[in-house]
Amino acid sequence: MFKNLPGFKSFPQAIGLPFLSTQEDAQLKFKSSEGGVKRLYSDEVIPVSDVAYWAQYYSLFNSAADVYSLISVQDVRQALSSQPQNLANLILHLSHHLFTLLPSSQFPNSPVMTNQDLSKEALNCLRVLGRIIVVVYEAEGDARERRALGVVDEETFADKWLWSRQRIEKDHKQPNVSAENGRPEEDGQFKIEDSDSEGEPEAEELDEIDEGVRAFKATIGRPASAPKVDGQATLTKAEGVSNDPLSQPTPDKDEDTLEDEDEEFVPCLVDRLFSCTVDLLFCAGFTLPESVKGENVAEKINYVIWEKGVGSTVNVGSTAGFDHNKTEVLRFLLVLLSTTIYTPPHALATTPNPPLHNLTHSLERRLILSLLCSFLNTSLAPVKPAAGLGLGNHLPYNHLISNSAEERRTLVRASMMVLLVALDYQVEGEKGMGDGKEENAFRYFVSKLHRKEDFSFILDGIIGILQEHNSVLNNYLPGSKTPIPYILETYMLLWRMIDLNKRFRQYVLDSGKALDIMCYILVTCLELKDDPSNHGLLRLLSYLLQTLSADQAFGSSLNQNIRLPIPSKWAVTGSAADFLIVSIYSIATTPGLNPLFPALTISIANVAPFLTDIGVQASTRLLQLFKAFSSPNFLLADEGHPRLVYYLLETFNSILYHQLNRNPNLVYAILRSHQDFQTLATFTLVSGLRDIQRRKALRAAAIEKNAGSSPGLHRTNSELEMLAEKAALLGQVDHDVDAEDDSSSRPASRRPLSPSTEEAPESDPQPFTTPGDLNVSSDPLAESTQSALPPPPMSVNTQPLSEKARGKMRATESTTSLSSPTTEGPEIPDEELMKVAQAGVGPNGYIPTQEWVSSWQKGLPLDPVLVAISELLPKIQETQPRVGAPSSKVINILKGVSLSEVLPPAPPIVPRRFQWSPASCVWLTSLLWGDIYVAGLTSIGIWRDTTVRLFGVKQAPVKGRGAQVGRVLKMIGVV
Numbered sequence: 001m002f003k004n005l006p007g008f009k010s011f012p013q014a015i016g017l018p019f020l021s022t023q024e025d026a027q028l029k030f031k032s033s034e035g036g037v038k039r040l041y042s043d044e045v046i047p048v049s050d051v052a053y054w055a056q057y058y059s060l061f062n063s064a065a066d067v068y069s070l071i072s073v074q075d076v077r078q079a080l081s082s083q084p085q086n087l088a089n090l091i092l093h094l095s096h097h098l099f100t101l102l103p104s105s106q107f108p109n110s111p112v113m114t115n116q117d118l119s120k121e122a123l124n125c126l127r128v129l130g131r132i133i134v135v136v137y138e139a140e141g142d143a144r145e146r147r148a149l150g151v152v153d154e155e156t157f158a159d160k161w162l163w164s165r166q167r168i169e170k171d172h173k174q175p176n177v178s179a180e181n182g183r184p185e186e187d188g189q190f191k192i193e194d195s196d197s198e199g200e201p202e203a204e205e206l207d208e209i210d211e212g213v214r215a216f217k218a219t220i221g222r223p224a225s226a227p228k229v230d231g232q233a234t235l236t237k238a239e240g241v242s243n244d245p246l247s248q249p250t251p252d253k254d255e256d257t258l259e260d261e262d263e264e265f266v267p268c269l270v271d272r273l274f275s276c277t278v279d280l281l282f283c284a285g286f287t288l289p290e291s292v293k294g295e296n297v298a299e300k301i302n303y304v305i306w307e308k309g310v311g312s313t314v315n316v317g318s319t320a321g322f323d324h325n326k327t328e329v330l331r332f333l334l335v336l337l338s339t340t341i342y343t344p345p346h347a348l349a350t351t352p353n354p355p356l357h358n359l360t361h362s363l364e365r366r367l368i369l370s371l372l373c374s375f376l377n378t379s380l381a382p383v384k385p386a387a388g389l390g391l392g393n394h395l396p397y398n399h400l401i402s403n404s405a406e407e408r409r410t411l412v413r414a415s416m417m418v419l420l421v422a423l424d425y426q427v428e429g430e431k432g433m434g435d436g437k438e439e440n441a442f443r444y445f446v447s448k449l450h451r452k453e454d455f456s457f458i459l460d461g462i463i464g465i466l467q468e469h470n471s472v473l474n475n476y477l478p479g480s481k482t483p484i485p486y487i488l489e490t491y492m493l494l495w496r497m498i499d500l501n502k503r504f505r506q507y508v509l510d511s512g513k514a515l516d517i518m519c520y521i522l523v524t525c526l527e528l529k530d531d532p533s534n535h536g537l538l539r540l541l542s543y544l545l546q547t548l549s550a551d552q553a554f555g556s557s558l559n560q561n562i563r564l565p566i567p568s569k570w571a572v573t574g575s576a577a578d579f580l581i582v583s584i585y586s587i588a589t590t591p592g593l594n595p596l597f598p599a600l601t602i603s604i605a606n607v608a609p610f611l612t613d614i615g616v617q618a619s620t621r622l623l624q625l626f627k628a629f630s631s632p633n634f635l636l637a638d639e640g641h642p643r644l645v646y647y648l649l650e651t652f653n654s655i656l657y658h659q660l661n662r663n664p665n666l667v668y669a670i671l672r673s674h675q676d677f678q679t680l681a682t683f684t685l686v687s688g689l690r691d692i693q694r695r696k697a698l699r700a701a702a703i704e705k706n707a708g709s710s711p712g713l714h715r716t717n718s719e720l721e722m723l724a725e726k727a728a729l730l731g732q733v734d735h736d737v738d739a740e741d742d743s744s745s746r747p748a749s750r751r752p753l754s755p756s757t758e759e760a761p762e763s764d765p766q767p768f769t770t771p772g773d774l775n776v777s778s779d780p781l782a783e784s785t786q787s788a789l790p791p792p793p794m795s796v797n798t799q800p801l802s803e804k805a806r807g808k809m810r811a812t813e814s815t816t817s818l819s820s821p822t823t824e825g826p827e828i829p830d831e832e833l834m835k836v837a838q839a840g841v842g843p844n845g846y847i848p849t850q851e852w853v854s855s856w857q858k859g860l861p862l863d864p865v866l867v868a869i870s871e872l873l874p875k876i877q878e879t880q881p882r883v884g885a886p887s888s889k890v891i892n893i894l895k896g897v898s899l900s901e902v903l904p905p906a907p908p909i910v911p912r913r914f915q916w917s918p919a920s921c922v923w924l925t926s927l928l929w930g931d932i933y934v935a936g937l938t939s940i941g942i943w944r945d946t947t948v949r950l951f952g953v954k955q956a957p958v959k960g961r962g963a964q965v966g967r968v969l970k971m972i973g974v975v
Contacts, residue, residue: 023062030060031070040086041079054093058124064328064940067127073945076135080157088161091132095269098125102276108286119286123325126280126332129273130942133335136162138946141342144351145949163354165265217301218278218367274336274355278363280329282370287326289317303370309377309461310454311369320404323411330414334932335942337421341929344949345922349428360425360440368441375419379412379486379493380461409485410939416489417932423496424925447500455507458497463513465490466520473527474567487524488537488931492924495544499914509553515576518554519564521545522583526570529590536927538587542599543914549603550911555610574615577607581614585621589628597629598640599914601647606911608654612662619669622651627673630680632688633695637842642856645680653864656899657906664894667868668886671876674869681862685850689833692841867902926951 030036039046046053061067079087101107101122108119140158147153280286284293284300292302305312336355343351422442469484498505508514521541528534548554558577572579584600587593628634629644652670655663840847876890930951936942
């Protein structure tokens with residue numbers, strides 16, 4: 001009679017003494033005593049009938065943090081090696097308990113007059129199973145690696161207990177009973193029109209359930225779809241209790257069973273866990289409100305869309321508790337899908353992932369649409385005000401008042417992760433969209449979205465997240481707003497939508513918001529470019545920018561002014577095109593971002609035919625970028641570097657062909673840098689190596705000079721050497737570095753024409769970098785910097801130059817310069833230079849040859865630029881002084897000139913779109929799972945202390961106060 005009285009704190013708790021509660025004491029004993037987790041790997045084989053022991057694993061813990069702190073990876077690993085039978089019994093017991101809870105009429109509500117919390121028990125089953133499965137997946141990855149080396153192992157634990165299917169004897173098969181799919185669609189739900197789909201059969205008959213072994217609606221291998229009604233994807237719900245895969249065998253067509261076609265098999269344990277997990281996402285009272293129950297009170301699994309948005313015009317409602325449960329279930333679903341993490345990149349395409357295949361290829365149509373729309377709408381729904389406070393989450397320090405927003409953000413991130421994992425998955429040999437039932441259903445339905453209301457919801461949601469992220473980066477009150485934890489997922493989702501759905505891409509361009517997206521992309525790159533942990537995100541953004549730049553509408557929109565507020569440190573005078581060029585220059589001159597160069601230069605080349613009125617600053621930066629890429633020490637350092645010069649030459653040619661009179665500043669900058677183009681036209685391996693050696697000699701002289709000077713007036717040797725190396729990478733003449741202290745005496749108009757020594761890249765980085773403390777290592781099959789780029793054609797001109805044009809080209813050899821000539825270095829014999837080449841050039845030791853140099857040098861589209869220089873340079877030399885900005889007379893001359901008589905007809909405008917290759921797919925998969933891995937580490941440590949193979953893990957250095965404390969503790973011997 002006293003069971004329902006409210007609980008009171010004990011006296012020690014009431015007065016604040018540090019005594020353990022009963023629950024905490026039980027958890028401590030579980031961790032330390034022999035009757036707890038240690039018994040799992042003891043010499044004893046724990047019988048299945050010892051219910052009291054097994055019950056601890058689903059009744060003792062109050063949170064996921066409890067599970068991951070009380071059950072370590074070492075505990076599971078030790079049980080797996082010394083007592084695998086105990087671990088198997090634990091998995092089976094927890095699975096059976098979960099399978100029994102779900103269809104129970106009392107779940108998820110706690111039984112009356114008992115202390116049981118069925119919701120907590122279900123969550124604990126998921127938590128403990130997730131803790132165990134990652135270790136089993138790790139061991140399975142080890143076994144696959146040994147088999148690849150030719151070592152024959154016995155049957156692994158995963159093969160025996162997770163993936164095996166038991167044969168059903170004929171005498172024990174359960175008779176089938178029918179159940180109708182008579183439930184009509186929910187009001188306002190599933191309004192996705194699918195004009196390409198045909199009528200589908202009614203749901204198949206459901207099997208009789210067994211007492212204690214329960215049923216799930218999300219069964220594997222038996223998709224049940226509703227018929228098409230009035231051109232809409234009308235998806236119905238089965239009434240009655242759900243069927244159990246344990247009693248729903250599926251025919252097996254393996255060679256071992258061909259002799260007996262009546263042989264049937266029970267789905268494996270992972271399949272049943274997967275089905276149960278999906279059903280928990282749609283369980284009334286657990287993850288959804290009680291109001292979504294069907295007409296039959298026992299029917300609590302209802303595949304309704306969680307939020308208003310795509311495919312639904314109604315909100316079913318949610319609470320912080322439901323959001324928390326959804327997050328826990330989605331976390332376990334990610335664990336089930338995480339075999340990818342333990343697969344090396346070269347084996348990713350050939351290693352099966354059964355749970356992920358079931359998610360994308362085996363579920364019924366209604367369930368796929370429910371999951372897709374629920375994930376999309378949850379991820380992109382507008383931010384709601386804090387409950388009961390009347391305060392919007394956009395207000396400063398609101399996150400300190402309420403934790404509901406953080407819980408919501410955790411759910412949003414989990415939803416995005418599962419959705420992106422589904423969209424990323426492709427079966428080897430699968431060809432694009434519309435190939436039938438064998439394709440990825442998530443990718444298929446994303447490609448079929450076409451309603452403007454859906455596009456508006458998706459685009460507004462993405463831009464809302466980007467806007468909030470931008471405001472967090474540039475707010476004036478540090479800590480007043482919490483950072484967006486899923487910014488990488490947001491950009492990845494945007495890229496997936498643009499790549500998979502052509503109508504959505506066109507909608508983005510027609511909406512006028514593509515310019516805003518470009519600004520958000522560039523500001524994010526500029527803000528994060530100095531953080532190596534975000535270089536993977538920056539690479540993704542460069543590919544997204546290239547994808548957008550391939551459309552003419554995007555290029556034309558760049559001539560408008562920017563509407564968004566840009567931080568003052570990145571602001572640029574002029575149009576969006578000026579901001580694009582100056583930002584790309586700033587990114588390209590940041591050390592460690594070489595993998596971004598191809599996509600960024602292609603983006604400029606794609607939009608160049610449509611750019612007008614490029615400003616002085618952007619024109620100067622573009623020529624500085626050309627000077628950097630065409631410098632011998634950069635050009636000869638990698639096989640792909642000449643392509644960067646090729647793309648910039650295409651940019652200049654597009655301006656000369658299509659927008660000559662509307663870009664006098666850029667044309668003038670080209671004329672000022674004419675010597676760089678003429679040097680490139682006669683470039684050979686020997687001349688390039690001689691220039692490199694001359695620069696080294698000048699640096700050595702500068703260092704020697706600095707060594708004999710006062711240290712208080714000049715930089716140290718190491719600092720000067722570092723600056724000289726940076727300048728050499730950008731192709732800056734070394735006497736500029738030597739005389740940097742006298743730079744103030746140089747004419748201001750000439751200084752910007754040489755790249756800054758403060759922003760030059762130093763070396764070629766690792767190709768992959770993922771967020772957080774994760775660094776994806778270089779792999780022989782990983783995508784190289786240029787692997788996704790097509791080889792450049794031999795020449796940009798399709799017709800030969802006229803005689804007048806040829807005469808102009810010859811005239812360039814005797815043309816005088818607008819600027820002073822460079823200093824010549826000491827002469828070095830050719831034999832010595834070739835020895836230098838054999839030793840390797842650049843940080844990666846690339847060995848260039850004259851044949852290689854000739855193969856790309858002859859194909860550079862230099863002719864249009866050289867002809868333009870020979871035609872225009874004499875016209876302005878008499879008017880323009882040697883120093884200073886161009887006069888108004890020069891500008892007027894350049895606005896009125898014409899090159900139509902000397903240039904051949906303009907080649908067609910063919911933008912370079914991003915091309916997916918196997919290497920780029922592996923890279924994106926590793927980036928996505930790397931972010932999921934880091935998110936798991938920062939929350940509860942899901943995959944911590946396990947050996948992942950998809951990417952390399954590198955511990956990020958501790959900064960700030962934490963680093964100081966660590967040094968002190970290490971100094972005094974504590975750590």
